[in-house]
Amino acid sequence: MDIIQLALVIIVTLGFALLFGKYLARMIVYEVRPLEKTLGRVENGFYKIIGIDKYEQMTWKQYLYALLLTNGIAAGFVFAVFMLQNYMPLNPMPAFSGDLAFMQAASFVTNTDLQHYAGDQQLSLLSQMVSLIFVMFVAPASGIAAAFAFIRGFIRKNFGLGNFYVDFTRIIITLLLPVAFFSAILLIAMGSPQTMEPSITTGTIEGKSQTMVTGPVASLESIKQLGSNGGGYYGANSAHPFENPTGVSNIFETFLMLVIPFSFPIAYAHLLGKGRGVSILAAMVIGFGVMLILGLFHESGPSGVETRFGSFGTVLFNVASIATNTGALNSSLLGMNHDAIISLFVGMFVQAIPGADGTGMMTMIVYIILTLFIVGLMVGKTPEFMSMKINPKDIKLAVLVFLAHPALILIPTVVAYTTGSAESLFDKSTPLSFTQILYEFTSAAANNGSDYLGTAANTPFWNWSTGLVMLIGRYLPIGLMLAIAGSFTMKDRKEIVEPIKTQGPVFVGILVVVTFILTALTFFPVLAMGPFSI
Amino acid sequence: MALSRNTSKIVSPAIRVTVIMIITTGVVYPLLVTAIGQTALPYQSNGSQVMLDGKVVGSKLIAQEFDSPKFFHSRPSSDSASGVDPDITVEEANSQILSISDATGIPVNTLKTLVELDMERNRNANAIVFAPDYVNVLELSVELVKNYPQAYQQEINGEK
Numbered sequence: 001m002d003i004i005q006l007a008l009v010i011i012v013t014l015g016f017a018l019l020f021g022k023y024l025a026r027m028i029v030y031e032v033r034p035l036e037k038t039l040g041r042v043e044n045g046f047y048k049i050i051g052i053d054k055y056e057q058m059t060w061k062q063y064l065y066a067l068l069l070t071n072g073i074a075a076g077f078v079f080a081v082f083m084l085q086n087y088m089p090l091n092p093m094p095a096f097s098g099d100l101a102f103m104q105a106a107s108f109v110t111n112t113d114l115q116h117y118a119g120d121q122q123l124s125l126l127s128q129m130v131s132l133i134f135v136m137f138v139a140p141a142s143g144i145a146a147a148f149a150f151i152r153g154f155i156r157k158n159f160g161l162g163n164f165y166v167d168f169t170r171i172i173i174t175l176l177l178p179v180a181f182f183s184a185i186l187l188i189a190m191g192s193p194q195t196m197e198p199s200i201t202t203g204t205i206e207g208k209s210q211t212m213v214t215g216p217v218a219s220l221e222s223i224k225q226l227g228s229n230g231g232g233y234y235g236a237n238s239a240h241p242f243e244n245p246t247g248v249s250n251i252f253e254t255f256l257m258l259v260i261p262f263s264f265p266i267a268y269a270h271l272l273g274k275g276r277g278v279s280i281l282a283a284m285v286i287g288f289g290v291m292l293i294l295g296l297f298h299e300s301g302p303s304g305v306e307t308r309f310g311s312f313g314t315v316l317f318n319v320a321s322i323a324t325n326t327g328a329l330n331s332s333l334l335g336m337n338h339d340a341i342i343s344l345f346v347g348m349f350v351q352a353i354p355g356a357d358g359t360g361m362m363t364m365i366v367y368i369i370l371t372l373f374i375v376g377l378m379v380g381k382t383p384e385f386m387s388m389k390i391n392p393k394d395i396k397l398a399v400l401v402f403l404a405h406p407a408l409i410l411i412p413t414v415v416a417y418t419t420g421s422a423e424s425l426f427d428k429s430t431p432l433s434f435t436q437i438l439y440e441f442t443s444a445a446a447n448n449g450s451d452y453l454g455t456a457a458n459t460p461f462w463n464w465s466t467g468l469v470m471l472i473g474r475y476l477p478i479g480l481m482l483a484i485a486g487s488f489t490m491k492d493r494k495e496i497v498e499p500i501k502t503q504g505p506v507f508v509g510i511l512v513v514v515t516f517i518l519t520a521l522t523f524f525p526v527l528a529m530g531p532f533s534i
Numbered sequence: 535m536a537l538s539r540n541t542s543k544i545v546s547p548a549i550r551v552t553v554i555m556i557i558t559t560g561v562v563y564p565l566l567v568t569a570i571g572q573t574a575l576p577y578q579s580n581g582s583q584v585m586l587d588g589k590v591v592g593s594k595l596i597a598q599e600f601d602s603p604k605f606f607h608s609r610p611s612s613d614s615a616s617g618v619d620p621d622i623t624v625e626e627a628n629s630q631i632l633s634i635s636d637a638t639g640i641p642v643n644t645l646k647t648l649v650e651l652d653m654e655r656n657r658n659a660n661a662i663v664f665a666p667d668y669v670n671v672l673e674l675s676v677e678l679v680k681n682y683p684q685a686y687q688q689e690i691n692g693e694k
Contacts, residue, residue: 004663050550069548077552134560138552165547172555177563184567185575191595194571194579202583202590204598205605205675206689212596214581216564218571223559239615241595242581247665303613307621308656310666332615 002312009251009316013258020259021266027170028148028271029155039174046169057160060486063149064479066164067142071109071475074138079105081131082123090126091198103463108132108231110474111139111356113224113327113449114440114466116458118235120213125198128233133220137180140227140260141171143358146478147264150362153485154272154386157493161485176227183222183256190252191245192218217242225256228356230327230449238317238330239306250313250330257324261354264361272386275503280364282508287353287515288323294343295319295336304335315340318450322347325356327449333439341435342531348446349519351405356447362481369398369484371507371514372500381499388491397484401477406522408445408473412465413438413526421461425453431533438530440466445473586676586690594672595620602689603637605678606630608671621668624653638685640678648677 026033033039047054058066082101086092096104100116107114108131119128145167152161188194193214201211217233221243224231234240244250265284269277295315305314309330317330322344333341347353352363369385373395376383383390416422416437426433439452444466453462501507571579582594592598597608597620606627611617631645652674653667679686 001663001666008663046554049554050547052547065544066548069545070551073548073552074555077556129564130556130560133564134556137555137559165551168551172559177559181563181567185570188567188571188575188578191578191582193581194568195581196565196568197580200581200583200593202592205586205591205672205679206601208598210592210596210598212581212593216568218579219564219567234616236616236618241616241618241620245582245595247660251664302623304615306615306619307609307623307668308619308660308665313665330615335615 005251005312006316009254009258009320013255013262016255016259017262017266020263022270023175024263024267025270027167027175028151028267033174042173043166043170046173047166050165050169052163052165054163054166056163058149058163060149060153060161060482060489063146063161063164064482067146067168067478068475070164070168071138071142074135075105075109078108078131078135081127085124085127088124088126090129090196091124093122093124093127096122099460099463099467100458103467106467106470107449108135108229109139110447110470111143111227111229111325111359111449112444112447112470112474113229113231114444114451114470115231115235115237115449116453116455116463116466118455119232120234120240125196125215128220129216132231132233133216133223136220136223136227136229136231137172137176139229140357141168141176143228143356143478144171144175144260145358146482147358147361150365150481150485151268151271153487153489154388157491158489161482161489176223180219180223180226183226183252184219186252187218187221187249190249191241192221192249193242194218212242214242221253222256224328225253225326226260228257228261228324228326230321230325232328235455238321238328239332241306241308244309244330247308247313250309250317253328254317254320257320257326257328258354260357261324261360264354264358265364268361273503279503279508279511280361280368282505283511283515284352284354284360284364286508286512287350288319290516291319291323291343291347291353292316294346295340297339298337300331300336300340302335304332306331319343319347322448322450323353323355325351325360325446325448327443327451329450333450333452338531338534341439341534342527344450345439345442345523345527345531346519348442348448349405349523350515351446352515359447359478363401363477366398366401366481366484367515367518368502368511369394370402370518371511372502373398374514375500375510379500383500384494384498385488385502387493387496387498388488391487394484394487397480397487401480402518404473404476404480405445408469409438409441409523410526412441412444412469416441416461416465419461421459421465424459425456431530435530435534438526441469444469447474584672584676586679591676592672593620594670598672600671600675603633604686604689605675606634606669606671620672621656621670624649624667624669627669627674638678638682640682640685644681648674648681652677 082096086095149161238244265281300311314331372383422437436452597618627649635642
């Protein structure tokens with residue numbers, strides 16, 4: 001049974017990734033899509049309102065600036081709604097404190113969705129709908145847009161990185177919104193509520209009364225999963241039966257998380273060579289497979305695990321969620337076996353197997369550049385990528401992308417311990433409590449959002465620190481990677497065979513090994529102190 | 535002058551795109567899904583409410599607490615991830631059968647059959663392969679009351 005389930009997820013995901021990958025490729029190079037005329041007309045309407053010229057190209061700096069500005073305004077809106085929700089209609093709730101509102105606005109706009117509050121108890125229906133659902137489109141659309149610009153940097157000299165507003169609009173209107181819409185309807189059919197009533201009160205069989213929080217759950221759930229967001233309508237996230245009602249919805253939601261990240265290597269294959277794209281896909285599948293095998297090695301639950309998912313459905317969902325940096329969990333992490341926890345750490349350390357919508361692919365290309373550099377050093381050849389010379393500046397940028405991640409995890413962890421903020425959450429320090437602290441910052445830095453601390457972390461220290469880590473963890477790598485794209489788009493392409501091929505089984509093997517070794521070398525000491533010692 | 539015109543040229547589309555997306559994705563999209571859900575799938579859209587004798591007695595998806603020893607009991611809320619896990623394993627259901635039979639006088643074999651039937655129902659709802667076998671406590675309780683109204687007269691009238 002479990003094997004059939006797994007096989008179906010893999011087949012359906014890869015099948016749809018083939019379709020979506022082709023579609024993404026057409027979006028990246030502005031080729032004709034299905035229903036192009038209609039889509040084009042709708043998009044032109046949006047461009048008119050936004051007030052942009054769709055043919056205007058941006059430099060990498062302009063692209064980054066437009067992305068930051070749009071994200072900043074969206075975050076400001078989310079912050080304002082959280083601070084003022086007590087004055088707003090639709091079952092007003094008490095306003096968030098300033099530090100919590102800052103942390104949550106940063107969390108949602110960076111595609112992290114770490115939550116230091118319980119949605120069903122602390123957010124009004126209006127906040128859930130107008131601020132959360134909205135920002136759950138903004139965050140993945142920004143990540144995918146950045147990846148579009150990044151990939152355009154490699155296509156050919158001076159192809160142009162594109163226009164952020166054009167990409168952002170097209171990604172929301174012609175990709176995320178239609179898929180989220182149909183998925184939301186399917187989720188309703190599977191049992192997820194969708195109503196404008198903030199709660200329903202019913203009797204029980206024994207004649208008592210029971211109140212359940214409801215709302216536009218299905219419409220949030222679909223974009224939460226599809227957009228690698230992960231922020232739950234309920235505090236229990238995807239473990240809550242209204243968010244994830246059955247085994248069927250569990251698998252469907254798993255598929256939604258995986259489909260866009262796995263579509264990117266297919267798009268890459270269409271644009272930059274079939275072999276190269278398929279090789280990246282293979283590396284991602286291998287990495288994901290390692291996580292899955294590690295997670296499935298021992299049973300999880302039954303404590304902390306929902307009956308309708310069982311151990312297998314729990315591990316499958318959670319590994320897919322962490323691997324795609326979605327971060328929605330369908331169980332309590334305390335119910336997961338130790339190896340599964342280590343597997344989740346690996347996914348968040350690597351961030352590219354397959355990683356979040358858009359940024360996962362970008363991170364994978366950075367690993368390729370680093371691999372070419374390391375292999376180039378070993379065999380004594382100048383590193384080249386797509387027949388372009390990789391110069392020292394590109395390598396420095398790629399190394400910075402790689403180093404930003406451990407810095408954002410390890411330094412705050414140390415700060416949390418030296419300031420006593422870590423100990424204040426627990427009675428005493430144990431490998432488990434260290435694991436939970438490490439997990440919190442790893443999840444924040446990777447823009448993952450799964451949490452081990454939950455509402456206990458709603459203190460000024462944890463709100464400000466994780467908020468900052470999420471912002472830097474999102475925008476620093478995106479900025480550096482766009483700079484890399486800006487450098488590559490101006491390079492001359494040579495008509496010679498690459499000294500080190502970036503395709504084929506040998507390269508896939510080296511890429512996977514280098515990625516895992518780099519990660520292991522960086523994080524082994526803390527893993528030894530934490531999850532290995534529990 | 536040139537700088538401020540440039541600034542407004544850059545800032546204006548960012549504000550406009552945010553506003554138009556708030557309306558499109560934050561208002562129109564959820565309202566449209568709600569309209570379709572309420573029209574085409576009203577049962578699920580309103581929380582899968584279970585009826586008994588013309589009265590709503592809860593949601594199929596949300597566990598409820600039972601005081602009476604005549605009903606199957608959900609997991610303690612601290613044991614599940616959601617705290618409202620509406621289901622129990624078949625083994626757990628079977629382990630409660632004897633005491634329920636004692637309290638109600640319903641034969642053990644009948645209870646076993648009802649558990650089996652509910653398990654089958656869930657199996658079909660999950661297309662067999664997508665979930666382990668489990669029993670929905672509320673659905674099972676409704677079946678019990680429907681089949682043995684005499685045994686549950688006190689409980690459903692709220693008398694003790």
